[in-house]
Amino acid sequence: MKKFPDFNDLCTQLNAVKNTSGNINESPENAVECSGLSLNSQDEIKGKIFIAIPGSSADGREYIQQASDAGACAVICEAKGLTEQQSNILSLLDIPWICVDDLVLQLAKLADYFYDYPAKKLKLVGVTGTNGKTSVCQLTADIISRITGQCGQMGTLGNGLAGKLKTSMNTTSDVLTIRRTFAEVAERKAGHLIMEVSSHALHQGRVAGLQFDVVVLTNLSRDHLDYHHSLESYAQVKRSLFTDYAAKYAVLNKDDEFARTLIQDNSIQARKIVYSIADKTEVMAEKNRADGMNNSKEQSYPYEEVIASQLKILPAGQQFLLQTPWGEAEINIPLLGQFNLSNVLAVVSILGCLNFSWENIVSEIHNIAAVPGRMEVFIEKNRPVVVVDYAHTPDALLKALTALRTHCQGKLWCVFGCGGDRDSGKRALMAAVAEKTADEIIVTDDNPRFEDGDSIIKDILTGIKHKDHTRVIRDRYQAIAEAIASADTGDTILIAGKGHEDYQLVAGKTLPFSDRDVVKEILKEAA
Template sequence: MAFLKVKLIRAGTKRVPVGVGESKSKISKSKGPLVSVPIGKLLKGLQAKSISGDTDLAIRAIQYDSHQVQSGDLFVAIRGLQKDGHDFIPQALQNGATVVVAERDGDYHPQLKILAEDSRLALAQLANNYYDHPSSKLSVAGVTGTNGKTTITYWLKSILEAAGQKTGLIGTVRYYIGEREITATRTTPESLDLQALLAQMLQSDVKAVVMEVSSHALELKRAHGIDFKVAIFTNLTREHLDFHGTMENYRQAKGILFRNLSQGSVAVLNWDDSNSRQYANLTQAQRIFYSLKDNKAQFFAKDFKSSPKGTQALFATPNGEERYQLKLTGEFNLSNFAAVLATAQILGLNYWQIKRGAESFTGAPGRMEKIDLGQDFNIWIDYAHTPDGMERVLSTVKSFTKGRLICLFGCGGDRDKGKRPQMGKVAKQYADLVILSSDNPRSEDPAKITEEILSGIKDKKKVKVILDRKEALKYAVQSAAPADSVLVTGKGHENYQDIQGVKYPFNEREIIEEELKRQGYSKE
């Protein structure tokens, strides 16, 4: 595989006003009259099987939730994982929909009926037209891969804003328009919501957008039509097989991002993960590689040293050697930074601009998040919930732990069951004490989940089962001695516990800090 020279792309500066409202808690969905858009504009490039009815209509808004439909709206019937939008066409018409886009014909009679092979694709195309292609007026960087997406997006946001660029962020933890927070409904929003969010960012003078692009979003066409200036691949390991079925399907879903890149875009690929070769062959974009192992990559970590306090690193880049003192620790975070560094240079930032935002970054919420109230042992919370993610954080913490390593985790219910014994095996391999507890059991029995984790652990000595997660957290802190490390994985930034469809308030950091204070530690 040839390594190509880096080509710099400057962040865009133009903006076009888009008529959408503002909201501090969610993506704006204006309830009042919107500027009507001619149906002809929306239908440009739409892949439709048939169009019948009045094509001179003007559309108030696009909806995929029949409850949100108002008079003059276009309703798109999409098939969800649990419900089928086609079943709600009558309700959409009753609420005033004048146009219906669907995959199946039937006994329903809007003023305009559009039948499409794939209504999810149609929704993405219609939304992009409705909001006037906002991503084409922004510098959008998308990140896909099993692990590292959240850290990379937050790190890039820190660098871009330190360089004076107002930045939008879309991802698992929350969405940002500059400093304004919006509650995240999913890692990558539905296509209509995503286009609306990008339009709000453009209207708010955002220049660059960093976003996580999940495999679900790619498979379900949520990100279709987004003009990515840069697309980053981190790594690929077992995850989401409850949705994709096989690793090959999962691999191909990630590849959609790179297959759809334009020639003017750049694919930033992790040379240390062999899947990068496949994605490099898929794309017509320019290919840039980063590596911790191969000095032929354009961005190569020549020398680095990690400790609990952070990482010192020397990188070889197309702009010469660059030295960084990072607050994040571990090789996996150094790999994340290599992707960040490559992307920042591609977006036109210089060494001092990158250094300012890179070295001040303290981490994304719930990603190797340290809890320090002055205790003489280390405590970290991390979102790792895959065998590979567990191994990455466990091996890192193990490498600088002088005492014992205590690991507390569980596995989520209604998700890939095959990874449960693998996670148990990895935890026992690195930890001196393993505490198994409930994660987000959802509709499953936590005890049954724990049994499946235990099936991967041959030697069950020094394995403790405490299903009540609050009690398990307190026990982990109580068990720690000087120089020990406590690593709590699985929930990370989450502030709830999902049990039988109900999300109960649950903040691990608060519980741990409460126990530390009970033992006499404090932040003072």
């Protein structure tokens, strides 16, 4: 087993000269060896150091005894706000422990030291944005894996080596999991890691201390306002990835309004690579000029461009001319929707920034495939086309439906719901998008969580003015089955909101459920 620093050695790395208390065995021959760090007492914690800090929903210090009983080798605990009962539990432990002020601010430093500074062994790419993070990360990681043999990946689909991901509960994991994953990926000789960086992670300091080689913004629209409270606050948190992390390159979507403010932001010192779809760029040219942007080499906001032009919509994909600082090529991709084309341009930009050869980039983009649960198409003979997508914001739903309209020969159906205990303000907005863009709508459950499902449906329906073509079927399986049974050959059905997820969160329970599996099952039965 790999040799990690012992507990005494680890404690010396903490800014704990003052206001520190604890039971540390300072005898070298009795130093406590440890196999890992953990924030969760319910993890496999035997032989690991339990890090006990207050969280947003639970206080880790309440689980110190549980961690000790489960075999934790030591405890590092937040000192501020420690209750008398928690202090008593610590004093009775038969394992070493230490209390430290502002422990959460030292977690990154602690984890870096423990795992031998694994980020320095990798080229890191951080992707943020309301929509598209997962697709950009997955596509990039898959391509780098094919070129180099290995690539690390962290995000919605899981953590680890691309193609061998372990399930993750959050888009961006906690500080300790990030460093541990970096170490595991580096140990397997991968030289790159692509990770999704959520607004929550930026705000909570989960990526603190990381130095990215490339940072990427896909787009920004309404999401997570239950947490950030305003779109302005949400945007400022996203901006911090580009101002606070000393990246070498900033890849920005010129077709996005917020990204254009970053292009003009001279406080961002990274070299800027800007991608866009030519027809969109032309539509916005006047606005760009009004904003002070131009394409002159003498411009105040210098950047290099990656552009898709001469776009042709094909029955099962898109064709375009790709123009970049590294070369030009005619490209065909089997992906639907201009937002997927935008994602591909982000991928090309990342690969160029990482110095992959133009020949490799062009070859691999031609071989690109859809990400599971991201505009994933399911086809059976004499049945409607069914598309499963993760769209769970008004903007993402609009883009998905608009993209499908260009490929749809008959009616366009939309099956969707909204998550419970999340931004309720977007529910009516998503309904309005569905009514405006789809021909037939079925409103169903998404992940109700602890919220009443009927209440969620009621909020959604307030956004629909004319309900003649709207049905409510709360059971998601039945909603999908009804759509497939009712639609004609030539129709297209979008199943939106859950994408790759293989579960449904209902009243505190995690129930097995996969839109993708349900669609395949029903289409196979109907064939």
